[in-house]
Amino acid sequence: MSVHDAGPPEHPDRLWNSPEPAASYDVVIVGGGGHGLATAYYLARDHGISNVAVLERGWLAGGNMARNTTIIRSNYLLEESAGIYEHALKLWEGLEEDLGYPILFSQRGVLNLAHSLQDVRESVRRVNANRLNGVDAEWLEPEEVRRVCPIVDVSPGVRYPVLGATYQPRAGIARHDNVAWGFARAAAAMGVDLIEHCEVTGIDVAGGRVRAVRTTRGRIAAGRVAMCAAGHSSVVARMAGLDLPVQSHPLQALVSELLEPVHPTVVMSNAVHVYVSQAHKGELVMGAGIDACNSYRQRGAFHVIERQMAAALELFPVFARAHVLRTWGGVVDVTPDASPVVGLTPVEDLYVNCGWGTGGFKATPGVGWCYAHTIAHGEPHPLTAPFSLERFTTGALVDEHGAAAVAH
CATH class of the missing domain: 3.30.9.10 (D-Amino Acid Oxidase, subunit A, domain 2)
Structure with missing residues (x-):
């Protein structure tokens, strides 16, 4: 468990506390949408890593999580895509019971x-x-x-x-706000700090390794930094000197x-x-x-x-x-091949999860599960290994243009 308060929220009308940022964390997740919250939850539940901060520049799940059309499916053409989306769908089928919170999955x-x-x-x-x-x-x-x-x-x-x-x-579909609230509530109960109105303004890298993030609420040292910034992923990555193909x-x-x-x-x-x-x-x-x-x-x-x-x-x-x-x-x-990027980056202990295009919501529990594994073990999960950043230099693309049917 974290050294931070893992008890019930201080205010009974809130699902989670809003703590001040600590000086350092084992893991800092940049982005408090569905993917960031799911990653924090599975880090705490499955890997015992709860000294985690989820940083969100606005309010939790106020970005794409609140702006999507909530469709959930796994009928993608390519084996790599079907693998991660089918894993996610199986998690969706038990997620309400898992989180102990109604997500209205239909x-x-x-x-x-x-x-x-x-x-x-x-x-x-x-x-x-x-x-x-x-x-x-x-x-x-x-x-x-x-x-x-x-x-x-x-x-x-x-x-x-x-x-x-x-x-x-x-x-089918699910209620997007409820999904975010369910993950946030469960992660906070295990000691994860959910820090809203905390914009990341810089990422400190020294000796080829990430050291800290700079935010509007101060500098936060980090053992590992995981980017989950969706449409702003290229902006965040550039702070660490990375140019993402997004x-x-x-x-x-x-x-x-x-x-x-x-x-x-x-x-x-x-x-x-x-x-x-x-x-x-x-x-x-x-x-x-x-x-x-x-x-x-x-x-x-x-x-x-x-x-x-x-x-x-x-x-x-x-x-x-x-x-x-x-x-x-x-x-x-x-991304150029219409598939996500999940995994390691050239900067040690800096991880990336982006490029989901129009399919991010349906992947939420699946990518959270796999990304947490990647962060905890320092190596890709088998289901997301095909979606590494290196594929754009090796040519092993996962081209889902048109194969994913209509954008959603």
């Missing part, structure tokens, strides 16, 4: 629609690859699609006819007004590029593809939102009279 299934013969060929290939990798997957004909989701327009005369779909029954783009989403339950599953389409689910409270949650521009903005643009709504109406004419309640943008970090 395994309502995910449909990936096919609108052309090429879509059909690629989709069937992915279903076969999934089955070979032990991932549940089915190919559905149009009438079967209609039975799973009656409100999808499968009429043959529409502009984007539905020729079928892949279907993963175990996939670009940051806005990713926009929106929710409708509250509606009665009408949408029983998650529907995704690459051709019209939209993905739609219905949240637990009743609002429709819709996502688009990433903006072409590089930016750190966390707001939507009208032309993207307009295309997003038009795409949704191509598939769901029943939503024509629904009203948009609010829109927002997240900042996603994208």
Whole structure:
């Protein structure tokens, strides 16, 4: 256990304490989103390392964790990707019991629609690859699609006819805030310090090894530093002299007004590029593809939102009279091969977890588990070993462009 207070929160209306930063920690995690909190939790639970600080420049889980569309699935094409996402999905299936906190994980299934013969060929290939990798997957004909989701327009005369779909029954959604709160509460109970409003402004490196982080709340010595800064990973890494192969783009989403339950599953389409689910409270949650521009903005643009709504109406004419309640943008970090970077860096005791692009939320427990192992043992976990930084010099890329279906 940590030398810090591991008891219940000082204030009964809080799930965790907000301590002042200590002078030093065994591990400092930069980024208090889902990945950072999950990593801290598994470090304490599985490896007995609880002298850990999670530093967040704003409030916990106020970045991409609060701005995603909460889709969880593991039906990726490549073996390496399927491995980490399937591991995550298995953890999702027991996470509520594990954390002792309601995360509202709903395994309502995910449909990936096919609108052309090429879509059909690629989709069937992915279903076969999934089955070979032990991932549940089915190919559905149009009438079967209609039975799973009656409100999808499968009429043959529409502009984007539905020729079928892949279907993963175990996939679904979860309540993003609850996931973050569950991990934060459990990590804090084991002695992890969760420090909000603490921006990292520098990383001290001496003799090829990380020594400390400099923050707006003072210098904090660190035995190991783990970066979990998502769209700002390249900014943080540059403080240690590293140039990551990552670009940051806005990713926009929106929710409708509250509606009665009408949408029983998650529907995704690459051709019209939209993905739609219905949240637990009743609002429709819709996502688009990433903006072409590089930016750190966390707001939507009208032309993207307009295309997003038009795409949704191509598939769901029943939503024509629904009203948009609010829109927002997240900042996603994208690598050249559309796969993440997890593991060691050229700086000793400095670790990196970034490049998840549009798939970070669904990986949360899986990458937290594997990243904690990497930090604790100083070597990659087998599931994340293919996603090392070195692959961009060796050429052993994990190219998921298009294979991951639609962005989400």
